[in-house]
Structures are given as C-alpha cells and as structure tokens.
Amino acid sequence: MNNQVLISLAAPVDGKFMKLSQVKDPVFSEGLMGQGFAIEPTDGKVVSPVDGTVTLVSETKHAFGIKTPDGADVLVHLGIDTVDLKGEPFTVLIKQGDRVKMGQDVVKMDLKEITDAGKQKTVILAITNSKDILQQLMTKEFDQNITAGSTVAVASIKKLIDKKPQKVGSGKYDQLAADIVENVGGTENINSLIHCITRLRFYLKDDSKANDNAIENLDGVISVAKAGGQYQVVIGQAVTDVYDAVIAQIGPEFTNDNATAEAVKKTTEEANQKNDPWSVIKRGISNFIGVLTASMIPIIGILAGSGILKGILAALTGFKVLSTTSGTYVILNSIGDATFYFLPIILGFTAAKKLGSDPIVLGIVGGIIIYPSIVTLASKASTASTSFLGIPTTLVSYTSSVFPIIVAAWLGKCVEKFLKKVIPLYVRSVFVPILEALILSLVIIIGVGPIITVLSKGLSDGLVSIYSFSPTLSGFVLGGVYQAMVIFGLHWGLIPIVINDIATNGHSYINSILSITMVAQGGAVLAVFLKTKNKKLKEVSLAAAISAFCGVTEPALYGVNLKYKRIFIVASISSAIGGALTGFLKVNNYALSGALIGFPAFITPGVGIGSNFYGYLISHYGTLLISVLLVYLFGFTDKMLAKKSDPMNINLNMA
Structure with a gap:
C-alpha cells in the first residue's frame, strides 16, 4: 500500500444510498463520468x-x-436533467x-421545486x-438510509509522486495557473505560495528550475x-483570481493565509503612499504602454x-525596376501592406x-472603423465632416x-459587463456583441476621431510654423516628438502636408525630418542587437532594425523601444539631434519615401547626386x-530584462 492513499467520502445529503448503476441516466449509470454512488435525497441540505x-x-x-x-x-451532480431549471x-x-x-x-436544493418541474432529484457523486488514479472504491451496503456528512465510502487511489497540474475547470484563469505552476518547476518544486496586491509570491525549493522567459x-x-527569497510573478489587478486558480490545482496545503494577509497589508500601504497625482499619471502611462506592447x-x-518587403519595393520602384502600376508591384505591395492596413482589426483581437x-x-x-466607405469619406475634405x-x-x-x-479594448470589458446586466440572459448571445460593437465604434468615430483631428491639426500647424521660423529648431522639435505622435495617431495631420508639398512643389523638407526619426528608432534597436546577450531579443531587434531602415518603425517601437522605455527616450533624443542636423542642412525629399532604403528620394531631379544627397548621407548616417x-552606452543593459515595470509601480521587495 506504499503507493496508495485512502480517501474517505461522506454522503452529501440525507437519503437512500444507491448504486451508481441504479441512476436513470446512462452517462452516470454506465460509469462514463467515473466511479461513485448515488443518493435519493430526503432533505435539501447538501454538504x-x-x-x-x-x-x-x-x-x-x-x-x-x-x-x-x-x-x-470529485463531482457532485444535483438531480437529473436539472440543468434545464437554470439554477432556480x-x-x-x-x-x-x-x-x-x-x-x-x-x-441548498428545493426538492419540491425539482419534482414539480418533472425532474428527478437523485444526487450523484462521481x-x-x-x-487515472482510482484503484478500488469500497462502500457501505446499498439500499439503506444514510445521513449527510457520514462516511459512506473509502476510495483507494494512487499516490501522486509528480503532482504536475493539469488545467482544472473552465475558469478564466485556470490555464494560466496550470502554465505558471508547470514553469516554476511543477508542484514538487513549490514549498509554499502567498500573494500581495499585484504578485504571486512563490517560495521555491530551487529557483533555477523556473523558466523565466516562458512565464513572462x-x-x-x-x-x-x-x-526576499521569493520568486515573484507580477499579475496586476487579477492576482487574487490567479492565486485562487493556482491553489485549486496544487492544493490548499501550500497556502499561508497569515503571510498573505501581511503581504497584502504592506503592499496596500505602499500603494496608498503612491497615489499622488504624478504617481497615478506614471502608472497610467505604464499601463498603457504595457498593453500597447503586449498587444503588438x-x-x-x-x-x-512586411516592413522589409515594403522597403525592397520602395527601392525597386525608386530605381525604376518596377512600376507602381504593374501587377507584380500591386500584388507584392498588398502582401507587404495588408498587415498595416488592417492593423486595427488585429490589434482589436490581441488587445x-x-x-x-x-x-x-x-x-x-x-473592421468597422476601417470600413471602405468610412475611409473614402474621411479621405476627402468635402465629406470628412x-x-x-x-x-x-x-x-x-x-x-x-x-x-x-486600444482605447476601445480598454472600454470593452466595462461595456460588456454593463450590457450583460441590463439584457436578459436568453437574448444576450444576439444583442450583447452587436450593441458592444456599436457603442465602441461610436466612441471612436464620434469621440476619439474629432479629438485626434483637432490635436493633430494644431500640432502640425505649429510644427510647420516653427520650420518657417527656424529649420534647425523645427528639425529638433519634430525629430524629437514625431514617433510619440505616431503612437497616439497624432501624426496624420502632417501626412497631408507632406503629400501636398511633394504634389505641388515637387519636394518636402518636412519629410526629410520624418525620415530621420525612422533611422533613429532603427539605430536604437540595432544597438540593442549589438549589446544584448538574450537570444530572443537579438532576433527581434535585428528584424526590427532592418524594418525601420526600410521605413517601418512599428516593430522597433512596439517590440523593443517602448517595452524598455529608456530606449525610446534615448532614441527620441537622438532623433531630435538628427532632425536639427537635417533642418540645418536643409535636406530636401523628392518622393514619399525615406529612411535608409529610400535614398533615391533624396537625389535631386535633373541634377543628380549633389549637395542635397550629401546632406542626406551626413544627416541620416550621422543620426544612425x-x-x-x-x-x-546609456539606453540599454540586459539588467533591464528583469526589471520590466510593474503596473502598480511598487517596490520589488514589497509588491
């Protein structure tokens, strides 16, 4: 019996003790749900x-x-076909x-209500x-009356040597809990578990068995x-739910309620001390960036x-190898452009x-906010209003x-929760999704759209005015803030100005500065590639750098630079310096292209390679x-990989 454990099973209700085979439901009577017993109850109290x-x-x-x-x-099923009674x-x-x-x-079960509804009240335990684990089930004699709470059976089960958890139940956090336990080294590597207001705090037997990258x-x-001798997994506001799911899988013997209460108390006090306006703003920005990067x-x-493909196409068209009207270009461009065009749909899902x-x-x-009819109307000044x-x-x-x-995804949970409160259960599946989509779409189209329009137009007009006053100052300001404008969608006010300049005048000084910002972000991730020893980060950084040099900065921004905020700040400073240099040299751009791959756009038509192109080389490669x-030197170290920000902004030793 060294590999066996005996478990006592009590009667869940008063009543007549029955064999499972007597139950009038083949799923249970044939043992499809496992071995057990049944009771015909005489009282509605269930224990x-x-x-x-x-x-x-x-x-x-x-x-x-x-x-x-x-x-x-152990499953306890109350009645047969009582699922139809919807919990009443x-x-x-x-x-x-x-x-x-x-x-x-x-x-507590109402036996009369069950029988009045034409259902059987038999209580089943399986x-x-x-x-997987049951070796023998020994029971008292059947067909006798028993009392709730009295032992009626003993199960002999296999002793679990390796209690590696499987997903338990169908709760929202059950799979996450199972994955966390597996990657901290399994149940056998856990001494105990407590939590605070943002973190699971494991006391492990051997920290080296935990897979940090997999968990993160x-x-x-x-x-x-x-x-503090703890292996801490930062969850955020859902930490209590995840903790409960983990304990449900590894067992209550790993808990320490007193230590948990003390940790929650200390971290709550610490959080309350950091509720000044500046700390709240910092946490809000940190939360937003965290969601943004995680969604990307x-x-x-x-x-x-896709960015690299678009860069190659830009080079091919720049050298007149491909025409923008050819079938080859159209198909390849659609492949490279589709991910960016439909980005709101993809991000809606991931966020x-x-x-x-x-x-x-x-x-x-x-999909609604990029619906072709809306995009067409928005593209014309006469129909945008x-x-x-x-x-x-x-x-x-x-x-x-x-x-x-991202704003819509943030609001979505609240909207869905409200709709489920006011819409009856039997029509929720039809009306909740469409009403939620309607509300969130209108919030963006009616609320966010006009705000972005006003802000972007004001910023664009201001930046253009600065250029008229001083190209160098304009390059410094625009170079420093443009990629931040991209994050919030405020850059759209500048794009029509650039397009109009090129269409009307045949060139754009502003687009040269925008081009510099791409090189600066690419240079930042190239530096990370050169410095980091983390294999996965090296792969991401190199691909993001090449994409940025091809004119697409999203992989650099959201994959690396914003994730480790200091990189983005240092890259923006570099971009400001490069922008000032570009403005000082009055570098001109002659096509809607830029970065390193778009160098043909800086060759002056009718003149060829001359002072403008040399200015491009100095400004762009100097910025790089x-x-x-x-x-x-100052923006990145591998130590930052272990210090990704906690949304509650709480000290590591306390949170």
Missing part, C-alpha cells in the same frame, strides 16, 4: 463529501466539483477556489478521474522578479517582415485578449492606427551613429 478545493461551480448551479489534496476530482431550485454557498471541509454546508511570455503575466508582441514578426474584453467583438470594431443622428463629427481614416482600438552610440 461537502470531502476536504478539498472547489474547482467547479456550474453556471446553472446543479453541479460542483472538488479536488482533494491527494488529487481526486439551488442556493449555492460556495464559489470556485474556496477551500471546504467534509460535512460543510455547500448548497470521481471523474477514476481511470504567458498572456496575463506582466513580468517576473526575484526578491504576437505580430511583431510579420510586421518586421482584447490582454485586457479581458471580447476578442471577436473588438476585431469587428477594428458629417453627422450621426444629428451629432456632428469628423471622420478620420484609422487604417494602420494603433491608439483608437548617434542613436547606436547613445543607446549602447
């Missing part, structure tokens, strides 16, 4: 049949599951994650993982830290590849997963945009050198 952790409470309240510390999954006869006293004791009251890349995990991470690879909104609905919202139900609004083209759909050196 826990075992000690353990609640892993399941069905939405219709007719069933609940408990996992024992030894790994047995049941009052549930427990919730998923609760720890219960044998004999503890857990549910060990659902019988095939899990959806729902912000970062990993090691402090799944598509960084294809963004980089919603990160923030807990409905990914499908947010993907649809992304319109109205919705009498509300005046200004339409904006959201193709390739980032900020608006400045950016690489500043980021390499």
Whole structure:
C-alpha cells in the first residue's frame, strides 16, 4: 500500500444510498463520468463529501466539483436533467477556489421545486478521474438510509509522486495557473505560495528550475522578479483570481493565509503612499504602454517582415525596376501592406485578449472603423465632416492606427459587463456583441476621431510654423516628438502636408525630418542587437532594425523601444539631434519615401547626386551613429530584462 492513499467520502445529503448503476441516466449509470454512488435525497441540505478545493461551480448551479489534496476530482451532480431549471431550485454557498471541509454546508436544493418541474432529484457523486488514479472504491451496503456528512465510502487511489497540474475547470484563469505552476518547476518544486496586491509570491525549493522567459511570455503575466527569497510573478489587478486558480490545482496545503494577509497589508500601504497625482499619471502611462506592447508582441514578426518587403519595393520602384502600376508591384505591395492596413482589426483581437474584453467583438470594431466607405469619406475634405443622428463629427481614416482600438479594448470589458446586466440572459448571445460593437465604434468615430483631428491639426500647424521660423529648431522639435505622435495617431495631420508639398512643389523638407526619426528608432534597436546577450531579443531587434531602415518603425517601437522605455527616450533624443542636423542642412525629399532604403528620394531631379544627397548621407548616417552610440552606452543593459515595470509601480521587495 506504499503507493496508495485512502480517501474517505461522506454522503452529501440525507437519503437512500444507491448504486451508481441504479441512476436513470446512462452517462452516470454506465460509469462514463467515473466511479461513485448515488443518493435519493430526503432533505435539501447538501454538504461537502470531502476536504478539498472547489474547482467547479456550474453556471446553472446543479453541479460542483472538488479536488482533494491527494488529487481526486470529485463531482457532485444535483438531480437529473436539472440543468434545464437554470439554477432556480439551488442556493449555492460556495464559489470556485474556496477551500471546504467534509460535512460543510455547500448548497441548498428545493426538492419540491425539482419534482414539480418533472425532474428527478437523485444526487450523484462521481470521481471523474477514476481511470487515472482510482484503484478500488469500497462502500457501505446499498439500499439503506444514510445521513449527510457520514462516511459512506473509502476510495483507494494512487499516490501522486509528480503532482504536475493539469488545467482544472473552465475558469478564466485556470490555464494560466496550470502554465505558471508547470514553469516554476511543477508542484514538487513549490514549498509554499502567498500573494500581495499585484504578485504571486512563490517560495521555491530551487529557483533555477523556473523558466523565466516562458512565464513572462504567458498572456496575463506582466513580468517576473526575484526578491526576499521569493520568486515573484507580477499579475496586476487579477492576482487574487490567479492565486485562487493556482491553489485549486496544487492544493490548499501550500497556502499561508497569515503571510498573505501581511503581504497584502504592506503592499496596500505602499500603494496608498503612491497615489499622488504624478504617481497615478506614471502608472497610467505604464499601463498603457504595457498593453500597447503586449498587444503588438504576437505580430511583431510579420510586421518586421512586411516592413522589409515594403522597403525592397520602395527601392525597386525608386530605381525604376518596377512600376507602381504593374501587377507584380500591386500584388507584392498588398502582401507587404495588408498587415498595416488592417492593423486595427488585429490589434482589436490581441488587445482584447490582454485586457479581458471580447476578442471577436473588438476585431469587428477594428473592421468597422476601417470600413471602405468610412475611409473614402474621411479621405476627402468635402465629406470628412458629417453627422450621426444629428451629432456632428469628423471622420478620420484609422487604417494602420494603433491608439483608437486600444482605447476601445480598454472600454470593452466595462461595456460588456454593463450590457450583460441590463439584457436578459436568453437574448444576450444576439444583442450583447452587436450593441458592444456599436457603442465602441461610436466612441471612436464620434469621440476619439474629432479629438485626434483637432490635436493633430494644431500640432502640425505649429510644427510647420516653427520650420518657417527656424529649420534647425523645427528639425529638433519634430525629430524629437514625431514617433510619440505616431503612437497616439497624432501624426496624420502632417501626412497631408507632406503629400501636398511633394504634389505641388515637387519636394518636402518636412519629410526629410520624418525620415530621420525612422533611422533613429532603427539605430536604437540595432544597438540593442549589438549589446544584448538574450537570444530572443537579438532576433527581434535585428528584424526590427532592418524594418525601420526600410521605413517601418512599428516593430522597433512596439517590440523593443517602448517595452524598455529608456530606449525610446534615448532614441527620441537622438532623433531630435538628427532632425536639427537635417533642418540645418536643409535636406530636401523628392518622393514619399525615406529612411535608409529610400535614398533615391533624396537625389535631386535633373541634377543628380549633389549637395542635397550629401546632406542626406551626413544627416541620416550621422543620426544612425548617434542613436547606436547613445543607446549602447546609456539606453540599454540586459539588467533591464528583469526589471520590466510593474503596473502598480511598487517596490520589488514589497509588491
């Protein structure tokens, strides 16, 4: 019996003790749900049949599951076909994650209401993982009356040597919990677990068995830290839910309620001390950037590849190898451009997963705001100003945009929660998604669009005015702020000015400065590539650098530079210096192209390679050198990989 454990099973209700084969439901009577027994109840009080952790409470309240510390999954099913009663006869006293004791009251069932509804009230207990762990089930004699809470069976189960958890239940955080436990080295590597207001705090037997990178890349995990002898997994506001899900899988014997209470108290006090306006603003910015980069991470690879393809096409058209009207160009350009054009749809899906909104609905919202009719109207000054139900609004083209759909994903969870409160259950599946999509789309189109229009126009007019006053000063300011404008969608006010300059005058000084910002961001990730020893970061950084030099900075911005904020700040300083140099040299651009791959756009038509092209080489490669050196020396170190920011901005030793 060295490899066996005996588990006592109590009667969950008063009543007549029955064989499972007597149950009038083939799923249970044929043992398809596992071995067990049944009781024909005489009283509606239901108690826990075992000690353990609640892993399941069905939405219709007719069933609940408990996992024992030894790994047995016990299901208690209240009545037959009672799922049809939508929970009406049941009052549930427990919730998923609760720890219960044998004999503890857990549910009250109205037997009369069940029989009046034409349903059978038989209570069934089954060990659902019988095939995996059950060796023998020994019971009292059947067909006798028994009392709730009294021992009626003993299960002999296999002792679990390796308690590597499987996903328990269908809760929102169950899979995340299982993945975290697996990657900290499994249950056998855990001494105990507590939590504070943002972090799971593991006491591990051997920290080296934990896979930091795997844990940090899990959806729902912000970062990993090691402090005070603890292995800390930063979750954020959902930490309590994730903690409950982890304990449900590894067992209550790993908890320390007193230590958890003390950690929560200390970190709450620390957080309260940091609720001054500046700290709140910093946390808000940190949260926004965290969501932004996390939403972008799944598509960084294809963004980089698409950027490189677009750069190659720009070079081919610049050297007249390909015509922009040829079928080859159109098809290749659509492949390179599609990811950027439909970015709001992709980001709607990924951001919603990160923030807990409905990914499908947010993907649809992304599709709505780039719907061809809206884009067409927004592209013309005569039709961009319109109205919705009498509300005046200004339409904006959201193709390739980032900020608006992130705002929608942030609001999505609240909107969905509100709609579920006011819309009856039986019509929710039809009306909640479409109403949520409607509300979020209107928030962007009527609310965000006009705000972005006003701000971007004001910024653009101001920057153009500065250029008229001083090209050098304009280059410094525009070079420093342009990529930040891209993040918030405020750069669209400048694009029409650039296009108009090239179409009307045949050149654009401003586009030369915009080109510099791409080189600076690319130089920053190139410096990271040269300095980091992290293999994965090297791969991402090199691809992002090539993409930026081809004129597409999204992989650099969202894959690396914003993720480690100091890199972005140093890159922006480099960009400001490069922009000032570009303005001072009055570098001109003759086509809607730029960065390093777009060098033909700086060759003066009718003149060829001359002073303007030399100015391009000095400004762009000078900016590249400045950016690489500043980021390499001051902007990045591998120590930053272990210090990704906690959204609560709490000291590592306290959080």
